[in-house]
Amino acid sequence: MLSKPERGSFIQAKLAALYPDPQVPLDHKDxxxxxxxxxxxxxxxxxxxxxxxxxxxxxxxxxxxxxxxxxxxxxxxxxxxxxxxxxxxxxxxxxxxxxxxxxxxxxxxxxxxxxxxxxxxxxxxxxxxxxxGEPAFPVDTHIHRLAQRWGLSSGRNVTQTERDLKRLFPRETWNDLHLQIIFYGREHCTARGCDGRGCEICRTCYPGRKHPKKTRKA
The missing domain is CATH 1.10.340.30 (Hypothetical protein; domain 2)
Known part of the structure; x- marks a missing residue:
């Protein structure tokens, strides 16, 4: 099993490869x-x-x-x-x-x-x-769920999850990572489609995981 810093580095690299230029999916002009x-x-x-x-x-x-x-x-x-x-x-x-x-x-x-x-x-x-363009790490339900599945946070609440992610990832990556994790959570590590053992990131971070990962709701 990878250490938390190793998991963070792998996740960051994988998400950057999948979503190199993430854009907020809400149409707006200002x-x-x-x-x-x-x-x-x-x-x-x-x-x-x-x-x-x-x-x-x-x-x-x-x-x-x-x-x-x-x-x-x-x-x-x-x-x-x-x-x-x-x-x-x-x-x-x-x-x-x-x-x-x-x-x-x-x-x-x-x-x-x-x-x-x-x-x-x-x-x-x-x-x-x-x-x-100010660094921030808004935590929605996808990020809250995945941070627990990937062992990046205990997930006691969204405040704790945000604090844990900010400690782990460099400040200059927060804005992209926030969107990248959301996109991955919608496409690959969904609430029902992956239980902590199915998607590539879950399998890589926890190759020996035998049971579904139970997560706390946001």
Missing amino acids: PFTLLVAVLLSAQCTDERVNQVTPALFARADTPAAMAVLMEEEIRAVIRPCGLSPQKAKAIRRLSEILVEEHGGTVPADLDALERLPGVGHKTASVVMAQAF
Whole structure:
């Protein structure tokens, strides 16, 4: 069995070969449209979000324009994404706050982003990483699951998983690795398609594993 540093090096090299130039899979043109798209992706597929956002952004693609829309109008457009009442309320209110407190722009500040309605640590981290190029390691369900299967974290919670991954991998690799692990988790090491013994990374990291790897939910 490989040591944790050896597993980390192998995983990093393998993912870089598979996904040499990972791009965030949510269609957007600037920090604001990315912020809204990431917010909409909660408990929704990226594909569905990308089907919905063109109609939404045709109506409003800036905080100032979004802030003057009726909440009901936003809700009607985003309904296919699920949780539309909460998401519509959050999108309209955060747009108002961006206008009132940030000059109508999305702040490149993690704490300020986390204070916006509907924007938690993961969403704020994605925006910091993908819109502003700041190193971050947002942990979603795929990353949380794979970090446990690959022995990179105990997986007690997403906070612990994020901390463990940041300690293991170089800071300059975080933004790519965040996307690369997600892509691998969707394509090769899925929740049902691999139990910790099926995909190439699982087999390489734990060649002697005899039983399924039980993982804690995020």
